[in-house]
Amino acid sequence: MSRCFLILICCIAFFVLPAFNTARGKELLPFYVEGIAQGTTYHITYYAESERVSKSQVDSVFKSIDRSLSIYQPGSLINRFNESADGILMDQHLRNVVKKSMFIGRSTNGVFDITVLPLVQAWGFGVNRKVTPPDSVAIRSLLDCVGSAKLLIKGNYLEKRNxxxxxxxxxxxxxxxxxxxxxxxxxxxxxxxxxxxxxxxRVRGKKYPGASAMRIGIEAPAKTATDSQILQHVMEIPGGAVTTSGNYRKYHASDGKKITHLISPATGYPFTNELLSVTVWARDAITADGYDNALMGMGLKEAFAFLSKHRDIEAFFIYKDNSGMIRDTATAKFYQQIIK
Amino acid sequence: MPAKNVTRRKFVADSGLLVSGLMAMGLPVWRDQFAPSDKIRLGLIGSGNRGCGLASLLKPMPGVELIACCDIQPTQTKNALQYAAKGAKAYTDYRQLLQDKNIDAVIIATPLFLHYQMAIDSLAAGKHIYMEKSVSYDIPQAVSLAKKVKESKLVFQVGYQYRYYSLYHKIREAIKQNWLGKITHFECQYNRNSNWRNPVSDPKLERVINWRMYREYCGGPLSELCAHEIDMVNYLLDGHPVKAVGLGGINYWKDGRDTFDHVRTVYEYPEGVKAGFTSVLSNAFNGYNIKIFGDKATIEIQREQAFIYAESTENKKGIVDGVTGATIEATTQGKAVEIPFKKPGEEDVEPTTFAMRDFFECIRQSREPISNVINAGESSIAIHLGNMAMDKETVQYWKPEYSIR
Structure with a gap:
């Protein structure tokens, strides 16, 4: 009994007293939540007087999203839609993502298209990584399954036409x-x-102590095995989201030609242009992430033409020029955020 | 006892190689151009295990035929002839084989100490050469051979077949794409739990058959086993070491051999990258294995597979608060993730097949091979640096006169 009491006192001393201290001083402390989710890593930094969010809470957010949107998770809502004959009732996550995808699909004239999966699978970038490239006959027949016009949202029901x-x-x-x-x-x-x-x-606010702007590094493909300088540029943004789509990590080779994981829904073949990566700065991450893929598919010239008509997104490009040199370029407003 | 009686001189004399003076070989005669229908006609010099292995790979290949085999032991030649064309000739003296003007190219699969002279003679006879690794018995031979090959118009390829293996192409690409972050170290081992001997029917043949046991004929485990890994580290780092240290010994197989049964060398490459090469002949755990240590991940290369192990995901707080980039596939630290490497439609064949096919393409297109006298020569020089470091127990440096590029 007395031992339990002692433990309780210790707990109060360790956890409650420091909280009082910080609350009094109103000092914002950094908290880090890191882990693995969606086949990659995540890192969250937030500033607060005390811990507000735990790792298990973050992991449960990922779990609820994956149950809906992950094609890697058997039985997920998206997989059930893909296996269905004519459609499925959507949950909130699927509805949000499909609606936004169809919007971006329309505004990019179909360069971004979530119905591209049968082609992605045929090119060996799906869950099962095949290595034999599809022939033109196979691609033509798969194109019958591709195109946002074959998807219909009817209330909460997502219908497929084929x-x-x-x-x-x-x-x-x-x-x-x-x-x-x-x-x-x-x-x-x-x-x-x-x-x-x-x-x-995605960023909001500043970092503490010092109340300075958060800095984001833009990664670039390494030049040599011992190259440690992998950040192309560092930018400071007041807020919003920054995402990158690049084909320098996910590709395989066929006859010496690199096949990227970004497949054109129009032709059925991988996009081939000078772009190695596109980094987009936008209001929120779903917008930035949707447009970075589309801009990758457009190529540099078309991408700049598109950006001149869509002033709410800014972009930075790494590309190979005609002589094979790796260069970068960006929209004017994006350049203003770059500090080195 | 008789096994030790055969000296190098005697070995050479027995094999009919020590004929005084140069043989009248006539002017080099070779076909500059191959029509697609022309068969490349080959001679095999050295018909032992490796030679026969190469001959067996050649047999089903279109556009080539093996028309002569040579070995100082006629029984070995007979073995190799089963893979040769009808009417193929048998030789015991390779210089007679070189006189055969029908032969376009030779495959040299003999003990290391014979490589240099056989290569020089083959070049003089105008033959394209596919030679087993490693290139030379010492450093001066590697330097001299590089010069002589460059002066010739002939294709000279060395049997570092892993340079033709998509597994290593993929690893090189992964390094270039920074999957591992900054690389500081390679750890390579080529171990086996055996005495590494071949059976000897006649004690007189001990040194001829088990030439790997004797320094007179080769550089021991470093030149015969670790050579492949040294060549691969050179390939992955696009260069060669600048210095070497090492220790070696015979402390398990005390059976009369004088090459080490246990070697441990460490090489330094530019920018301080270190590579350890180990060969232990009394333990076979993970036999052939290369590990590449980067600050983001480790790659482990086995014979036919490679795995990546991510480092912990701890956020490195430095100049930035977050990094945006193409999504990195991640896993928990220490968990092996296999790296797929096969190209679409790639056949499941031994890498040597790819190497030999490319050799024939090089001949047809007058092209320099991927595993050429420069990079194979540099691997040889590295091997000798390691052996010298172990023998002298001092640091050995890559001297300016070793430059063969």
Whole structure:
């Protein structure tokens, strides 16, 4: 009995007293939540007087998203849709992501299209990684299953016009997850945070002590085996989301030609252009993440033409020029955020 | 006792190699151009285990035929002839084989100490050469051979077949894409739990058959086993070591051998990257194994598989608060994730097949091989640095005169 009491006193001394101290001083302390989710890593930094969010809470947010959106999870809602003959009743996550995807699909004239999954699988980038590239006949027949026009949202019901239609929201789900987590921190009254999942980032507020702007490094492909300088640039942003789509990690080779995981829904073949990566800065991560893939598919010239008409997104590009040199370029407003 | 009686001189004399003076070989004659329909006609010099292995891989290949085999032991030649074309000739003296003007290219699969002279003679006879690793018995031979090959118009390829293996291509690509972060160390081992001997029917043949046991004929485990790994580290780092230290000994197989049964060397590459090469002949755990240590991950390469192990996901707080980049596939620290490497439609064949096919393509297209006299020569020089370090127990440096590029 007395031993339990002693433990209780210790607990109060360890956990409650420091909280009083910080509360009195109103000092914001950094808290880190890190782990593995969605086949990649996540890192969250937030500033608060005391711990507001635990790792298990963050992990349960990921779990609820994966149950809905992960094509890697058997029985997920998206997998059940893909296996269904004509459609499925959506939950909140699937509805949010499909609606946004269809919006981005329309505004990019179909360069971004979540119905591209049958082609992605045929090219060996799906859950099962095949290595034999599809022939033109196979691609032509798969194109019958591709195209957002074959998807219909009727209230909460997502209908497919052809049983072979399958969707893959991997190009946007990570950004969406970042937004869901940011929203979760907002509900906990956290106003200064950086949420990063697999290289997709959302920022609000500043870092403490010092109340300085958060800094984001933009990664670049390494030049040599011993190259430690992997950050191309460092940027400071007042808020919003920064995401990157790059084909320098996920590709395989066929006849000496690199096949990227970004497949054109129009032609059925991988996009081939000069771009190695696109980094997008936008209001929220689902927007940035949706457009980074589309801009990758467009190529540099078309991407800049698109950006001139969509002033709410800014972008940074790493590309190979005609002589094979790796260069970068960006929209003017994006350049203003770069500090080195 | 008789086994030790055969000296190197005697070995050479027995094999009919010590004929005084140069043989009248005539002017080099070779076909500059191969029509696609032309068969490349091959001669095999050295018909032992490796030679026969290579001959067996050649047999089903289109566009080539083995028309002569040579070995100082006629029984070995007979073994190799089963893979040769009808009417193929048998030789006991490789210089007679080189005189055969029908032969376009030779495959040299003999003990290491014979490589240099056989290569020089083959070049003089105008033959393209596929030579087993490693290139040379000492450093001056590697330097001299590089010069002579460069002066010739002939294709000279060395049997470092892993340079042709998509597994290593993938690893090199992964390194270039920074999967491992900054690399500081390689740890390589080529171990086996056996005396590494072949059976000897006649004690007089001990040194001929078990030449790997004797320094007179080769550089021991470093030149015969670790050579592949040294070549692969050179390939992955795009260079060669700058210095070497090492210790070696015979402390398990005390059976009359004088090459080490246990070696441990450490090489330093530019920018301070270290690579350890070990060969232990009394333990076979993980036999062939290369580990590459980076600050983001470790890659482990086995014979036909490679795995990546992520480092812990601890956020490195430095100049930035977050990093945006193409999504990195991650896993928990220490968990092995297999790296897929096969190209679409790639056949499941021994890497030597790819190496030999490319050798024939190089001949047809007058192209320099991937495993050429420069990078294979550099691997040889590295091997000798390691052996010298172990023998002298001092640091050995890559001297400017070793430059063969």
């Amino acid at each position: 049983a072979c239609v399958k969707i893959d929201v991997n190009g946007i789900a990570q950004g969406y997850s970042v937004d869901v987590l940011a929203g979760f921190f907002e509900t906990k009254n956290v106003r200064n945070y950086l949420v990063e999942v697999g290289g997709e980032i």
